Amino acid sequence: GxxxxxxxxxxxxxxxxxxxxxxxxxxxxxxxxxxxxxxxxxxxxxxxxxxxxxxxxxxxxxxxxxxxxxxxxxxxxxxxxxxxxxxxxxxxxxxxxxxxxxxxxxxxxxxxxxxxxxxxxxxxxxxxxxxxxxxxxxxxxxxxxxxxxxxxxxxxxxxxxIASSADGCxxxxxxxxxxxxxxxxxxxxxxxxxxxxxxxxxxxxxxxxxxxxxxxxxxxxxxxxxxxxxxxxxxxxxxxxxxxxxxxKDNISQQVCVLTNMKEDAVQVGFLLHETLKSHVKLVKAISTSLCKNESHLQNILLGQCYNFICINDNLSNFQETHQLVEILENTNASLLYSVVLISVYLDFFENVSFISAMQRFTKFAKEVEKKNILLYGLSIHYQKDNLKLQETMDSAAALIMALIRDRNPAYVGQLLVA
Amino acid sequence: GxxxxxxxxxxxxxxxxxxxxxxxxxxxxxxxxxxxxxxxxxxxxxxxxxxxxxxxxxxxxxxxxxxxxxxxxxxxxxxxxxxxxxxxxxxxxxxxxxxxxxxxxxxxxxxxxxxxxxxxxxxxxxxxxxxxxxxxxxxxxxxxxxxxxxxxxxxxxxxxxIASSADGCxxxxxxxxxxxxxxxxxxxxxxxxxxxxxxxxxxxxxxxxxxxxxxxxxxxxxxxxxxxxxxxxxxxxxxxxxxxxxxxKDNISQQVCVLTNMKEDAVQVGFLLHETLKSHVKLVKAISTSLCKNESHLQNILLGQCYNFICINDNLSNFQETHQLVEILENTNASLLYSVVLISVYLDFFENVSFISAMQRFTKFAKEVEKKNILLYGLSIHYQKDNLKLQETMDSAAALIMALIRDRNPAYVGQLLVA
Ligand SMILES: [Mg+2]
Ligand SMILES: [Mg+2]
CATH class of the missing domain: 3.90.550.10 (Spore Coat Polysaccharide Biosynthesis Protein SpsA; Chain A)
Known part of the structure; x- marks a missing residue:
C-alpha cells in the first residue's frame, strides 16, 4: 500500500x-x-x-x-x-x-x-x-x-x-x-x-x-x-x-505531552502551560478532549517515544484523568525501556477541605505505579484571574516540570509540589 | 606553639x-x-x-x-x-x-x-x-x-x-x-x-x-x-x-550536619534521623543545644567543608532555628564556593491550622536566601509514637534528604516535601 x-x-x-x-x-x-x-x-x-x-x-x-x-x-x-x-x-x-x-x-x-x-x-x-x-x-x-x-x-x-623508556621516562x-x-x-x-x-x-x-x-x-x-x-x-x-x-536523560526529556479535559479553567491552564513549555522542549503535544476518545492519538504519541506527560485533573478526590492515562500507559507497555514521568496537575489543591486524605491517596497510588516504571508527581497550580500573576505561576510550574522530567528522580515520587 | x-x-x-x-x-x-x-x-x-x-x-x-x-x-x-x-x-x-x-x-x-x-x-x-x-x-x-x-x-x-595513510585508510x-x-x-x-x-x-x-x-x-x-x-x-x-x-556533587554530598533543639520530640526525631542517615553519608555531626551557644562548634563544621544542613524546627510560625542558621551561614560566607543545602524539618506541618500562611512565608524566605547560594527546602515529618512506623517515616525522610543534597536542584527551592 x-x-x-x-x-x-x-x-x-x-x-x-x-x-x-x-x-x-x-x-x-x-x-x-x-x-x-x-x-x-x-x-x-x-x-x-x-x-x-x-x-x-x-x-x-x-x-x-x-x-x-x-x-x-x-x-x-x-x-x-x-x-x-x-x-x-x-x-x-x-x-x-x-x-x-x-x-x-x-x-x-x-x-x-x-x-x-x-x-x-x-x-x-x-x-x-x-x-x-x-x-x-x-x-x-x-x-x-x-x-x-x-x-x-x-x-x-x-x-x-607518548612512549616511555624502560626506566619510566x-x-x-x-x-x-x-x-x-x-x-x-x-x-x-x-x-x-x-x-x-x-x-x-x-x-x-x-x-x-x-x-x-x-x-x-x-x-x-x-x-x-x-x-x-x-x-x-x-x-x-x-x-x-x-x-x-x-x-x-537529555534524550528522553525532549518531548512533553500535555493532556487537559474540557473544563474552562483546566483548558486555560493547559493552554498557558503548553505555551510556556514550548520554550523549554522541542515538542509539546496537547489533547484537550477526554482521554478515552483519543486513545489512538495517544498511541501515536507513545510510538513517537514521548516519555513525559502532564495531566490536568478536574477533580481532586478521584484524579480520574491520571488514572485513565496510567491505564493506557500500562496497556501499551510504554515504560518498558524508559521510566515515564507523569505530572498530575491540580488547581488550588490545598484550598480543598479534604486535601490531606487526597494527598494520602495520591501518594499511595504513586508508590503503586512506580512498580510499573511510571514516576508520578503532583503539582498544585494556584489559579488566578490576574493574567500577569498567572503567567508568573506558569513560569514557576514550567521550571518545576522541567526539573522533574530532567531528573526522573524516584525519591520525589508521590510528592506534591506547589507552583 | x-x-x-x-x-x-x-x-x-x-x-x-x-x-x-x-x-x-x-x-x-x-x-x-x-x-x-x-x-x-x-x-x-x-x-x-x-x-x-x-x-x-x-x-x-x-x-x-x-x-x-x-x-x-x-x-x-x-x-x-x-x-x-x-x-x-x-x-x-x-x-x-x-x-x-x-x-x-x-x-x-x-x-x-x-x-x-x-x-x-x-x-x-x-x-x-x-x-x-x-x-x-x-x-x-x-x-x-x-x-x-x-x-x-x-x-x-x-x-x-592508529596511523592513517594519505587515502584515509x-x-x-x-x-x-x-x-x-x-x-x-x-x-x-x-x-x-x-x-x-x-x-x-x-x-x-x-x-x-x-x-x-x-x-x-x-x-x-x-x-x-x-x-x-x-x-x-x-x-x-x-x-x-x-x-x-x-x-x-558527589564530593560535596559526603557530610551532613543535623541540628536540633532540646524539645523532646525534636530530639528523638533528630536522633533517629542521625542514625538513619549514617548508612548514607560518611559523616553526620549532631548538635542538640541551641545554635547561638554553639556557633564556634558550627564554625569548625563549616571549616571542615560541610555543605549540607538539616535543621529541626520547633515552631512552625517563625522557624527560628532555620533563620539563625541562615544568619551564621551568611556571616561565615559558607556558600561562597558551593551552594549550601539547608533542609528545614517540621513535625506534622499540615496539621497546623495556619500552615498555608506558614508555607507562603517559608517559600518567600527560601527565594530570598537562594540569592546567597543557600538552597532551602522544607520537609514535613509525620511524628508518631509507633516505633516501627516512625522508622519507616525516617527511611522515607532520609531518602528525600539524600536526593535533595545530591541533586542540589534550585528548581525545588522553597518546596515542602512530605516523609
Ligand atoms: Mg585544553
Ligand atoms: Mg570494553
Missing amino acids: GKGSEAPRERRPPVSVAAVLPAGGSGERLGGCTPKQFCALLGRPLVSYTVRAMERISWISDIVVVVSPENVEVMKSIIKKYGHKRTTVAEGGMTRHRSIFNGLKKIAESHLLSSPLQKPEVVIIHDAVRPFVEEDILFKVVMAAKEHGAAGAICPLVSTV LDHSLDRAKYRASEMPQAFLFDIIHQAYHQCSDYDLDYGTECLHLALKYNKTNAKLIEGPPDLWKVTYKRDLYAADSLI | GKGSEAPRERRPPVSVAAVLPAGGSGERLGGCTPKQFCALLGRPLVSYTVRAMERISWISDIVVVVSPENVEVMKSIIKKYGHKRTTVAEGGMTRHRSIFNGLKKIAESHLLSSPLQKPEVVIIHDAVRPFVEEDILFKVVMAAKEHGAAGAICPLVSTV LDHSLDRAKYRASEMPQAFLFDIIHQAYHQCSDYDLDYGTECLHLALKYNKTNAKLIEGPPDLWKVTYKRDLYAADSLI
Whole structure:
C-alpha cells in the first residue's frame, strides 16, 4: 500500500548485515564489582541500551551479544525482560579477541546448521559499552566495509600519546595530528574477518586489541577509517556512567505531552502551560478532549517515544484523568525501556477541605505505579484571574516540570509540589 | 606553639613551587559558544574549581592563569568573586604553547621587577579544564621534576592509536601496551622549561602540544612519567561537563550536619534521623543545644567543608532555628564556593491550622536566601509514637534528604516535601 513507500532518510545498505557485540569486559577500571556493561542506568543495564541502538535499525538482521560464561543467563534474562528482538547470546572466551571470534563462529556455524541466524555479507563489531551509536555511522562503516573489506570509526586524540623508556621516562611523543583513536563501530566483509580470526596466532588472540589490525595482518586489508561523532566513546570509568546517565536523560526529556479535559479553567491552564513549555522542549503535544476518545492519538504519541506527560485533573478526590492515562500507559507497555514521568496537575489543591486524605491517596497510588516504571508527581497550580500573576505561576510550574522530567528522580515520587 | 607541628599527611616539597594554568582554549569541541573553562558547574566557572584545587595547597606560592586577551577581565572578576588567593592573570598567545610561555615570562619578569611573584625553583603546568587534581599527584610530579628536571602524569590508553595513510585508510596500529596518554599536571625545573620555550622554533610554538617534548628536544631532559588517577582527565566534550557536575556533587554530598533543639520530640526525631542517615553519608555531626551557644562548634563544621544542613524546627510560625542558621551561614560566607543545602524539618506541618500562611512565608524566605547560594527546602515529618512506623517515616525522610543534597536542584527551592 501507499504507506509502504520508504521515508526519504531510510537508507538500507545493499548487503545483509549482522552485528557482534563483545560484552565480556570485567570492569576493573570502574573499581566496582559490576562489569560496566551490566551497570544500571535509569534502572536498565547499559548493554540493553546498546542492544536497543542496534535493534531499532531494521537492516541489521541479527545481533549476537558475547558475554563471559557466568553472565550468559543474566544476558538472556535482560533480552527477555526488555523484549529485545533478533538478539542472541554467545559465550565469550578469555580475551576480547577470543570473544569476538566466538561471536563470529556462532554466526558461521548457525548458517551451516541452517538455524535462524543467516550468515551475513557484512558483520558489524561494536562494543556493548558504547550505547550512543547512531544509524548514520553504522551505515557508513557498512558501506565502506562493502567497498574496502574493512572499516572503522575514528576520533581525534584528546591527549598526546607518548612512549616511555624502560626506566619510566619519556622516550618520545607522537605528533597528535598524525594519529587517531580507533573507536567502534567497525565493519568487515564477513569472510575477511572470519578468516583473519582463523589464521591469527594465539599471541594475537591473547594480547591483541584491534580487529582492524587482524584484517590488515592476515588479509592485507587496509581498513577505511571514518571520522565518528564524539558520542561513540567507550563507557570506561565511573565518570563515564555519570555522563551516559545525563545524556540518556537529555534524550528522553525532549518531548512533553500535555493532556487537559474540557473544563474552562483546566483548558486555560493547559493552554498557558503548553505555551510556556514550548520554550523549554522541542515538542509539546496537547489533547484537550477526554482521554478515552483519543486513545489512538495517544498511541501515536507513545510510538513517537514521548516519555513525559502532564495531566490536568478536574477533580481532586478521584484524579480520574491520571488514572485513565496510567491505564493506557500500562496497556501499551510504554515504560518498558524508559521510566515515564507523569505530572498530575491540580488547581488550588490545598484550598480543598479534604486535601490531606487526597494527598494520602495520591501518594499511595504513586508508590503503586512506580512498580510499573511510571514516576508520578503532583503539582498544585494556584489559579488566578490576574493574567500577569498567572503567567508568573506558569513560569514557576514550567521550571518545576522541567526539573522533574530532567531528573526522573524516584525519591520525589508521590510528592506534591506547589507552583 | 604546639599547634604548629605538621599533621602527618602534610608533605611539603623542599623547593619553591608556582603553577601556570593555561586557560585559553576556544572550546570548539563542546559545540557551544562558551569556552569550556568558563562553563558553569553548579553556578561557578570550571576554571575556578581548578584554581581552587591549586590554591588550597599551601606550598604552591603563586598561580598564574593564562587566558586569551578578551577574557582577562572575566578572569579577574572570577578571582575577585570567589576570593582566590595568590592568583594572577596573564594574557595568552595564539596557541597553547605561546600561552604557557607567556605565563612563564610573567613569572620570570616579575622576579626581575621584584613584584610579589617569586621565581620558583619548580613550576607546575596544569590545564584549567582538569579540576579534580589532588595534592598527591602534584607532590609527585614536583618531586620528580626536582630530581629529573621534568615530570608528567600519564594514564593508560583507552582506545588503540592508529596511523592513517594519505587515502584515509589504516596504515598501522600501535601496540597499546607500549604507549600512554600524556595528561596533566606536569612539573619542570623552572629554568629548564623557561629556556626550552626561549630556544624552541616558531613551528613548535604554533603546532606543538606537548611541554615534555620541548624539554626533551631543547634540554635533552627525559621527563619522569608518573601514573596518575583517572580523575585527571580533561573536560573536553559536553559529556565531560556532565561527568564533572556529578563528581562535584558527589564530593560535596559526603557530610551532613543535623541540628536540633532540646524539645523532646525534636530530639528523638533528630536522633533517629542521625542514625538513619549514617548508612548514607560518611559523616553526620549532631548538635542538640541551641545554635547561638554553639556557633564556634558550627564554625569548625563549616571549616571542615560541610555543605549540607538539616535543621529541626520547633515552631512552625517563625522557624527560628532555620533563620539563625541562615544568619551564621551568611556571616561565615559558607556558600561562597558551593551552594549550601539547608533542609528545614517540621513535625506534622499540615496539621497546623495556619500552615498555608506558614508555607507562603517559608517559600518567600527560601527565594530570598537562594540569592546567597543557600538552597532551602522544607520537609514535613509525620511524628508518631509507633516505633516501627516512625522508622519507616525516617527511611522515607532520609531518602528525600539524600536526593535533595545530591541533586542540589534550585528548581525545588522553597518546596515542602512530605516523609
Ligand atoms: Mg570494553
Ligand atoms: Mg585544553
